[in-house]
Amino acid sequence: MDVIAYMQSVGDAAKQASSHIAKANSGTKNTALLAIAEAIHEHREALASANAKDMAKGKDNGLDAALLDRLELTPARIDGMIEGLKQVAALPDPVGGMTDLDYRPSGIQVGKMRVPLGVIGIIYESRPNVTIEAASLCLKSGNAAILRGGSEAIESNQALAACIKQGLAKADLPETVVQVIETTDRAAVGELITMTETVDVVVPRGGKSLIERISADAKVTVIKHLDGICHVYIDSDADVSKGVNIAINAKTHRYGTCNTMETLLVNEAIAEKILPQLDAAYSDIGVELRGCEKTMAILGDINAATEEDWATEYLAPVLSIKVVADMDEAIAHINRYGSHHTDSIITENYSKARDFLRQVDSSSVMVNASTRFADGFEYGLGAEIGISTDKIHARGPVGLEGLTSQKWIVLGDGHIRQ
Amino acid sequence: MDVIAYMQSVGDAAKQASSHIAKANSGTKNTALLAIAEAIHEHREALASANAKDMAKGKDNGLDAALLDRLELTPARIDGMIEGLKQVAALPDPVGGMTDLDYRPSGIQVGKMRVPLGVIGIIYESRPNVTIEAASLCLKSGNAAILRGGSEAIESNQALAACIKQGLAKADLPETVVQVIETTDRAAVGELITMTETVDVVVPRGGKSLIERISADAKVTVIKHLDGICHVYIDSDADVSKGVNIAINAKTHRYGTCNTMETLLVNEAIAEKILPQLDAAYSDIGVELRGCEKTMAILGDINAATEEDWATEYLAPVLSIKVVADMDEAIAHINRYGSHHTDSIITENYSKARDFLRQVDSSSVMVNASTRFADGFEYGLGAEIGISTDKIHARGPVGLEGLTSQKWIVLGDGHIRQ
The missing domain is CATH 3.40.605.10 (Aldehyde Dehydrogenase; Chain A, domain 1)
Known part of the structure; x- marks a missing residue:
């Protein structure tokens, strides 16, 4: 036949x-x-x-x-x-x-x-x-x-x-x-x-x-979803220990899943405080870091992130890191390079949390939570047939x-x- | 340029x-x-x-x-x-x-x-x-x-x-x-x-x-929607005056709209009672009727409906009429020839109303109401950009x-x- x-x-x-x-x-x-x-x-x-x-x-x-x-x-x-x-x-x-x-x-x-x-x-x-x-x-x-x-x-x-x-x-x-x-x-x-x-x-x-x-x-x-280029943005008003815990969890809980963080964005006001802590933790676990110039200036001996890195879903123990001037730059970066999958802000600031939720154009937007939660079981759907990064009919x-x-x-x- | x-x-x-x-x-x-x-x-x-x-x-x-x-x-x-x-x-x-x-x-x-x-x-x-x-x-x-x-x-x-x-x-x-x-x-x-x-x-x-x-x-x-081939099905348990009023309204309130009835389905148990009344009313208004064999047997001098009629959106003072043995035949006809736009049952029977609502695969399904109500303003949306007969994202x-x-x-x- x-x-x-x-x-x-x-x-x-x-x-x-x-x-x-x-x-x-x-x-x-x-x-x-x-x-x-x-x-x-x-x-x-x-x-x-x-x-x-x-x-x-x-x-x-x-x-x-x-x-x-x-x-x-x-x-x-x-x-x-x-x-x-x-x-x-x-x-x-x-x-x-x-x-x-x-x-x-x-x-x-x-x-x-x-x-x-x-x-x-x-x-x-x-x-x-x-x-x-x-x-x-x-x-x-x-x-x-x-x-x-x-x-x-x-x-x-x-x-x-x-x-x-x-x-x-x-x-x-x-x-x-x-x-x-x-x-x-x-x-x-x-x-x-x-x-x-x-x-x-x-x-x-x-x-x-x-x-x-x-x-x-x-x-x-x-x-459908094609990519999971997920971001965590650690804001200047972040609780540092929440930021560290979530950044580690979002990257290292599992490397091969679509809700794994691939790029970390850090507000420059908090970068010098938090990046060395993260560097130590990632290096213990064996995650390769690739940074923007400012990240490299703080962490020293890491590889440079290229334009291609920002648009890459590694699905591997590799993380690109960018220091941003403010939340607007973080949101602009996410909406430009992200895959509209899942992005999270770490902040204790009410207004910034509210603006981030509204302005990030992704199927899941989070405050003070690991991107790894973007999942049908975790959301209470019981099961999922897949994840959609399109806007028509179904998102997430x-x-x-x-x-x-x-x-x-x-x-x-x-x-x-x- | x-x-x-x-x-x-x-x-x-x-x-x-x-x-x-x-x-x-x-x-x-x-x-x-x-x-x-x-x-x-x-x-x-x-x-x-x-x-x-x-x-x-x-x-x-x-x-x-x-x-x-x-x-x-x-x-x-x-x-x-x-x-x-x-x-x-x-x-x-x-x-x-x-x-x-x-x-x-x-x-x-x-x-x-x-x-x-x-x-x-x-x-x-x-x-x-x-x-x-x-x-x-x-x-x-x-x-x-x-x-x-x-x-x-x-x-x-x-x-x-x-x-x-x-x-x-x-x-x-x-x-x-x-x-x-x-x-x-x-x-x-x-x-x-x-x-x-x-x-x-x-x-x-x-x-x-x-x-x-x-x-x-x-x-x-x-x-989008392509067609509005809408049906009214008058059940054996219909209130006859509701059936007559709705059948007249659904066809003649406006001829050129997508929610206008194009085919009337009548249960054979009630056909001899209701069809002559409808025939008289439609003929006063100037609506041409095209019937199945059973309709022609009851009404006499009207044109025969062809296979093509069942699939036609007239947008004109023309109505095709089919006498059906039961609700299942009506639903099968609607799901086969209709355009999944709007279909209404006229019945006082609770169970049949409930089954019709569930089984008719259209963007609007009605009980004892004129198909002409399928409209953003009437539904309380305030305004409408259009009507969708697809199932993905938006219906109706x-x-x-x-x-x-x-x-x-x-x-x-x-x-x-x-």
Whole structure:
């Protein structure tokens, strides 16, 4: 079967299934989620042997150790998927909720109802557990899902797809509510992101190059973030110990995450006091510092930060540091070089905190908190399908609500327009 | 100057201006709105003479009477623009509002702040008063605007642009907060809808062909609706007089609007009772009926509705009527042939009302009310920039809130992630 025709049929089936899952009640959806969890538990051996095939092929194909690690479905990761399904089942159902039902002068009562988006396409890379994460969030939010994982994980993903089908069937939901693409042909992605008739939104999860390619070619709306160039700005009115703790945490808690700080901005009034303390702490941990001229003047023997550094997401134990004259310069730097992901000010000054919150154009803006908090779980969303640095539809961590929309409802009693 | 370079410079200027208007307080924005109103009042003569040039050229070019009517800036329409500006000034400012600031187990306080989208492009046709409507909504919602009106209204729009600049200057806002494109070159539109670096969203207002063209070529997100194929479904449990009143109002209150009913669905249990009454009323008003076989069997001498009729927005005194076996058939018809705009059920049955609200996949779903209520003013938005039948970002009438987004804010007290 040719891949275009295959994807069209997947899209049509998803669109059909979307009306079933949109009206499914919370109990049915939770039954399906828990039945998928059970099916995964039941088929641990089958999952392990499917995953072993992927791992063997990956080794033959010379995949690097980091990629093989992401590809592996250890017993602990299988437990994690089961636990994740239970957590999503326990989350409140966002669908159908009605709000703001106010009466208007005409006598009609107008409000909003939260509704699913319809069909969601998720494109991801080697981690097979994303299959279950994405399926569970789409299902709970009343959407049909089309999942396209990395070709290196095809055996694992198909084994997981079988568990999902079993769970959906147990809840009397169509198996096509969640479809895992069966081909590794790259043309399938090109088709998925342009099927505007059947697909409502696409969420790519993975490296920057994958997401850039998808964004460039997509006709369907894409919920995405490319970069996480996050900043901490330590203000002249900062509590120094809060500044040090947060700057260390934001950089070193984990290096490879999108909410890790990549550039530290320090007010010049406090720079001589705080930078040596930070230098000592970073050097103990092994973080390479790259500074502006003023930073270098204070810290001495560190590398110079180039123009390119300010726009780089290191994802590594490297940090660029710039001394700024005031908060306005910090905000201007963030809005220019940042990626609109997450930025934090450290200050005890009320007015500056308030202005920073308003003026920084990022999906998460913080006061006296580590950028590492920008995360669906930490924000109370229960789980996240991804993070959006765009402004349309959803910004920041996207949970169940980000996979829904609101329609208007009007309740009348025979009302006609005058 | 070549048009591409011109549009790029307009985009850059808008992006720069957007950070100024984003942080402008409500008082400043209202000062600008009222100063624009004053400037329009002051320059009534200049506006009239600019408009006279457009009208004369339009007549020379053989524009039809309807188009010339839309193009004309009568004194009443100038009053209307002034009144509209005052109304927008009186609306609450959506920008900066913070909601849902809840504490999390980690101790951080997480909430959302409403923020402007950034730069909004509006593409419209002959009506010059849209220039003021669009400018005022973008300004109040803290966005920079790039306005591209019809080439036949270029003189009128440039005269209005001068009033807008005067008002912005009076409030000490950059003149580039609202830019009205100075060229009639069509390439300007092509550029505007693909400048993803500087333009955040495009709202096309006009005929279906304009909007289809823009949607097909846009790289920037488009807020739009193509069609208004709205339905009223009269259920077997309908109050007959409510059904008759609403069916007449929804079709005949105005023929040319997108929220006018184009297809009437009638439950077969009530069809013989209600259709003859409706036939008599429609025939008095002069509405042509086109029916399915069952409708024709009841009403006799009317035209047959073809497959094409079910998918047609007549915008005229024509109505297609289909008799359906039950509500499920009605909902299936609406979700298949409708345009996801506005659909209403007439019923006294609680459960059916509830199911209809949930299952109809339209931007406005109503019970016992005329589809003609689907409108920003009627919904209490104060004004609308347009109506969206898409599900992403905004559905239904789009007012100030639809021109904004929400970013996350996190308030901490030195919190670091464990």
